[in-house]
Amino acid sequence: MKRMTAVLMALIMAWVAQGCSSTGTGKTADSAAATGHAYGRAADEGPEVGRYGGRSSRGAGVPGTRDLNDPSSPLSRRVIYFDYDSFDVMPDYVSVVTAHAGYLAAHPSRAVTLEGHADERGSSEYNIALGEQRARAVAKLMTLQGVSDDQIQIVSYGEEKPAAGGHDEASWQQNRRVEIHYAGE
Amino acid sequence: MSVFPHSALLIRAALLLWLLSGFRSASAELVGEIKKGVLGAIPIAVVPFGGAQQSAENIAEIIARDLERTGRFRPLPASEMLDQPTLPNQVRLQSWQVLGQEYLLIGRTQPAGGSQFVAEFSLFDVVRGSSLLDFRIPFGAREQRRTAHRIADMVYQKILGEAAGLAAPVAFVTMTGRLPKDRRYALQVADAEGLEPETILSSKEPIMSPAWSPDGKRIAYVSFENKTSAIFVQTLADGSRVKVADNRGINGAPAWSPDGRQLALTLSKDGDPDVYLLEIASRSLRRLTDHRGIDTEPHWSPDGRSIVFTSNRGGRPQLYLVSAAGGEAQRLTFQGDYNARGVFSPDGASIAMVHGVGGSYRIALLDLASRSVRVISSGPLDESPGFSPDGKRVLFSARNAGVAQLIAVPINGGPPEILKVVGSEVRQPAWSPKD
Known part of the structure; x- marks a missing residue:
């Protein structure tokens, strides 16, 4: 229940933030419109960032590029873990997703691939679907916070690329994950 | 004379298989099924093929295992054979009748020039005393196993009149x-x-x-x-x-x-x-x-x-x-x-x-x-x-x-x-x- 509330809170926050940032830009599939959106974003990048930072309740501004790999920055955390057969982003990881979303919203030229994974239990193609649902759940949190669809690629490897090679819960925990990969890194 | 020791052996074999299989549930049923499968299986003698072999084991071993795996055949161990003919004119059907066999498969593999070989084989109905199949299959040096599966499939189909797909990869x-x-x-x-x-x-x-x-x-x-x-x-x-x-x-x-x-x-x-x-x-x-x-x-x-x-x-x-x-x-x-x-x-x-x-x-x-x-x-x-x-x-x-x-x-x-x-x-x- 606590978890649900935390996720809901984050979603509401994100939705409010998105409502502000996308006012007047309008989202269409048309490529010209998408380009315009990007230009507009570049112009008012500062204020947008400020609005987001103000709402994050951590008081921290959105980190710059150098923070991507700073071990003390939440951006250095690139893996979101999940419960068995679940694609709910757990409260512990909402802040990680939020940090990356903030960075991406502030840097529209940056793009990420969200790699969904599952543990080895059950059926391999079902696990591909499960991995994708996990990556989509992360992507949804990000887009609600103003990240453009064009900045996010999704791929699911299911149980095909385990991070840990064991066959027990300790390994499975590490394998139920979404990895955030920045393009060009 | 041979009925009782024979069934005791079968039961022991079935028990062994059950122990090896690792199945814990429905064990009594499983043993019953294995026994039934072995007892109902058709006795066939697959004689070791003559000629140089292109795989680690004799082509006949692969054929016998394929047939046994279907549960429909019970191949005779080579050690129990009285003789091991490889050509049709060497076959004396009585020696297989004595052993209670219903079918007999013999054959040989021979070089056919370059890296090519040929498997020739004959299938006999021991009870009726007739020849059922005479066939040649050419094959490459690395295809002996595949050829064995094809022969097993032909034998199965000839005797039982249905396809088993034994050569399917x-x-x-x-x-x-x-x-x-x-x-x-x-x-x-x-x-x-x-x-x-x-x-x-x-x-x-x-x-x-x-x-x-x-x-x-x-x-x-x-x-x-x-x-x-x-x-x-x-x-x-x-x-x-x-x-x-x-x-x-x-x-x-x-x-x-x-x-x-x-x-x-x-x-x-x-x-x-x-x-x-x-x-x-x-x-x-x-x-x-x-x-x-x-x-x-x-x-x-x-x-x-x-x-x-x-x-x-x-x-x-x-x-x-x-x-x-x-x-x-x-x-x-x-x-x-x-x-x-x-x-x-x-x-x-x-x-x-x-x-x-x-x-x-x-x-x-x-x-x-x-x-x-x-x-x-x-x-x-x-x-x-x-x-x-x-x-x-x-x-x-x-x-x-x-x-x-x-x-x-x-x-x-x-x-x-x-x-x-x-x-x-x-x-x-x-x-x-x-x-």
Whole structure:
């Protein structure tokens, strides 16, 4: 229940933030419109960032590029873990997703691939679907916070690329994950 | 005089098989079934072939094992044979009648120039005293095992009048390299014992879900070679391949229609994963399911009219059935908290699936008439079930004490067979429906 509330809170926050940032830009599939959106974003990048930072309740501004790999920055955390057969982003990881979303919203030229994974239990193609649902759940949190669809690629490897090679819960925990990969890194 | 010691031996053999098989449930039933299988089996003598052998074991050993595995034949051990003829004019039928044999197979392999060989063999009806089959099969130096399976298949078909598909190959995916950066995936095709593998695709990225075309000439599979999933159809004879699906998102779980003209597959290009039908020649695509949540792992009924698939629309993954023409899906499975990857038996009467109860994943058969579920494997991490061409065995991947294995289990009882695939990681088996 606590978890649900935390996720809901984050979603509401994100939705409010998105409502502000996308006012007047309008989202269409048309490529010209998408380009315009990007230009507009570049112009008012500062204020947008400020609005987001103000709402994050951590008081921290959105980190710059150098923070991507700073071990003390939440951006250095690139893996979101999940419960068995679940694609709910757990409260512990909402802040990680939020940090990356903030960075991406502030840097529209940056793009990420969200790699969904599952543990080895059950059926391999079902696990591909499960991995994708996990990556989509992360992507949804990000887009609600103003990240453009064009900045996010999704791929699911299911149980095909385990991070840990064991066959027990300790390994499975590490394998139920979404990895955030920045393009060009 | 020989009846009692003989049955005692059989019972002991059956008990041994039961102990080796590792099955703990329904044990009494299983022993009964094994005994029945052995007692009802036809006695046949497969005499060691003459001539130089092109494989580690005599071609006759491979043939005898193939026949024994079907449960329909009981080959005579070579040590009990009174003589070992290799030519038809050396055969004295009385010496086989004395041993209670009903059929006799003899033969020899000979060089046929260059790296070519020829297997010549003769099948006799010992009881009637007649010759049933005289045949020659030319083969290459590395094809002796395949030739043995073809001979076993011909013998089975001649005596029982039905096809067993003993020469049908098996495809599977192997993974080598412990560290992620060293990993290599290979799609291999081997004989039904997992031997003489040939790699038909090798990649640094995952390969998944091989599916044989109904004529056994092509394989559809998923490859991540471009860092995103795509479905390819590869022709085995010449290695040529075409990409048939590379949409945004998932391109997965290909399954051939019985006429070989369509693929059912999973795409997520329009949102959640759903099942689509792709006409291969025209590339026209039709959406079959449209539901929130996951719909995947389609498989066609043998009559081509319906498709079974996995969906979590009820909360947990369960099997559903939908008409190939579309419409409402009907839930098929209600036992267990996880049922996935359903595949129809060749006769369409049952579905093999991954059946999860309390964190253990085993292979089970769902009888479509009675809707009863029967577990046929021991778990705990079994997946990817598929039927043998004759529908009498189910092949699946398993993990026992961390070791990946492919296991073929007879659905009506009998010892499971572990395929002899060489290499550490082997998964995703698919048994060809044809030779």
